[in-house]
Amino acid sequence: MRKAIFIALFVHLFFLCEFFIFNLIGTHFVPNLLLLLTVFATLAFGIRYGLLAAIWAGVIKDSFSSYIFGINIFTFVFCAFATVFLSQRIYERRSNFSRLLIVFAVLLIEMLITNIIHGMYGSFQFAESFIYIFIPEVVITLLICLYVFNLLKRCVLKLFVM
Amino acid sequence: MLSNNSKKIIYLLILIVPFLVFFSNQKLVSSFKFKTVDALRGPLSFISSPLKELRKLLYYHRTFDEYIFLRKRVNELEARLVGQEEVLIENARLVELLEFKRKLIYSSVAASVIGRNPSRWNSTMIVDKGTDDGIKQGMSVVNALGVVGKISEVGEKTSKVLLVTDPQFSVAAQVQRPRESVLVTGTLKGLCRLRFVNENADIREGDKVVTSKLSTTFPESLIIGEVVKVIRNKKSGTLDCWVKPAVSLSQLEEVLIIIN
Numbered sequence: 001m002r003k004a005i006f007i008a009l010f011v012h013l014f015f016l017c018e019f020f021i022f023n024l025i026g027t028h029f030v031p032n033l034l035l036l037l038t039v040f041a042t043l044a045f046g047i048r049y050g051l052l053a054a055i056w057a058g059v060i061k062d063s064f065s066s067y068i069f070g071i072n073i074f075t076f077v078f079c080a081f082a083t084v085f086l087s088q089r090i091y092e093r094r095s096n097f098s099r100l101l102i103v104f105a106v107l108l109i110e111m112l113i114t115n116i117i118h119g120m121y122g123s124f125q126f127a128e129s130f131i132y133i134f135i136p137e138v139v140i141t142l143l144i145c146l147y148v149f150n151l152l153k154r155c156v157l158k159l160f161v162m
Numbered sequence: 163m164l165s166n167n168s169k170k171i172i173y174l175l176i177l178i179v180p181f182l183v184f185f186s187n188q189k190l191v192s193s194f195k196f197k198t199v200d201a202l203r204g205p206l207s208f209i210s211s212p213l214k215e216l217r218k219l220l221y222y223h224r225t226f227d228e229y230i231f232l233r234k235r236v237n238e239l240e241a242r243l244v245g246q247e248e249v250l251i252e253n254a255r256l257v258e259l260l261e262f263k264r265k266l267i268y269s270s271v272a273a274s275v276i277g278r279n280p281s282r283w284n285s286t287m288i289v290d291k292g293t294d295d296g297i298k299q300g301m302s303v304v305n306a307l308g309v310v311g312k313i314s315e316v317g318e319k320t321s322k323v324l325l326v327t328d329p330q331f332s333v334a335a336q337v338q339r340p341r342e343s344v345l346v347t348g349t350l351k352g353l354c355r356l357r358f359v360n361e362n363a364d365i366r367e368g369d370k371v372v373t374s375k376l377s378t379t380f381p382e383s384l385i386i387g388e389v390v391k392v393i394r395n396k397k398s399g400t401l402d403c404w405v406k407p408a409v410s411l412s413q414l415e416e417v418l419i420i421i422n
Contacts, residue, residue: 063198070183
């Protein structure tokens with residue numbers, strides 16, 4: 001129960017952070033904090049809490065989006081499963097490089113899925129989305145990824161007996 | 163404890179159900195979406211106020227430059243207005259003679275911007291007016307500088323505005339100088355694009371793009387933006403035109419929603 005409350009609080013907090021940064025500085029400097037939280041929740045607590053984070057984050061993102069409801073939920077849930085798959089193959093505890101690799105792979109999967117879904121309902125704009133969405137998102141998200149993970153890890157260690 | 167097979171089935175269902183939600187009636191989830199938006203409206207409004215003040219401090223120079231430009235423009239327009247009244251009276255008389263009815267005044271509602279949706283795939287924003295204020299889906303949203311977007315979804319107290327740079331946005335338009343009819347759509351670049359452009363069209367950088375009479379959503383002659391790039395592909399015979407919106411979408415604080 002405590003883990004669920006922790007995840008719910010941080011989903012809201014990270015969404016507000018994304019909102020604040022986006023409206024202050026602009027689209028190119030917004031890290032994908034909700035995806036980082038999903039990846040962290042999956043690695044730290046397991047797939048169940050990862051799915052909880054994914055669904056909650058997806059619901060909030062879809063509620064604010066004008067596009068079809070369910071896109072972000074599906075994308076985040078898929079990314080949570082992808083995190084489990086990748087963690088079994090490339091993740092090493094206390095290895096920053098493997099964390100960065102997982103986050104990069106999950107961001108790539110997220111972009112591909114979103115592109116495919118957008119392509120199903122509109123036009124496929126892979127080149128534009130790669131240059132104007134994926135590259136800025138990857139750069140800024142990877143830059144703060146380790147800091148966010150350490151922050152969340154410290155919160156978890158203080159709140160829960162591991 | 164559940165068996166491995168049961169767990170796999172549950173995980174598969176969790177993956178499939180959101181995918182099936184795509185094909186559901188989106189109107190059914192609309193009220194749920196706005197309940198989520200309204201639940202976060204308090205914290206968003208709470209951080210919007212210092213955000214606006216912070217933006218004013220950070221972008222002071224941009225605001226001051228804009229003020230100088232607008233001041234100069236107002237003076238030019240005031241000078242042009244002298245003598246225009248006679249032209250307007252004559253135009254109204256001629257239009258009446260030809261039995262066309264035109265609305266010269268539009269009723270509108272002012273709305274404050276709560277904030278933009280922090281998504282790279284969509285360009286939408288939330289405003290603080292909804293069905294309680296007479297807002298309906300599809301209404302056009304403008305400000306003094308030009309077209310902002312249109313209402314995509316409406317809740318009781320808030321609405322979502324699809325901005326002019328959103329890939330889903332489109333409006334019938336006209337390039338003012340050559341009088342070319344085009345369709346303006348948004349892109350992921352943050353600019354707009356002209357579609358269905360005649361390959362021999364005489365469109366140049368600096369041409370103004372305005373809404374046309376063919377638009378069912380927007381009143382005609384509202385400024386959408388300015389052509390910033392024209393790429394002529396001689397091999398395929400196509401013309402690629404990029405338009406910068408007239409409205410600075412990142413600095414919007416108030417907009418007008420046209421009721422009728």
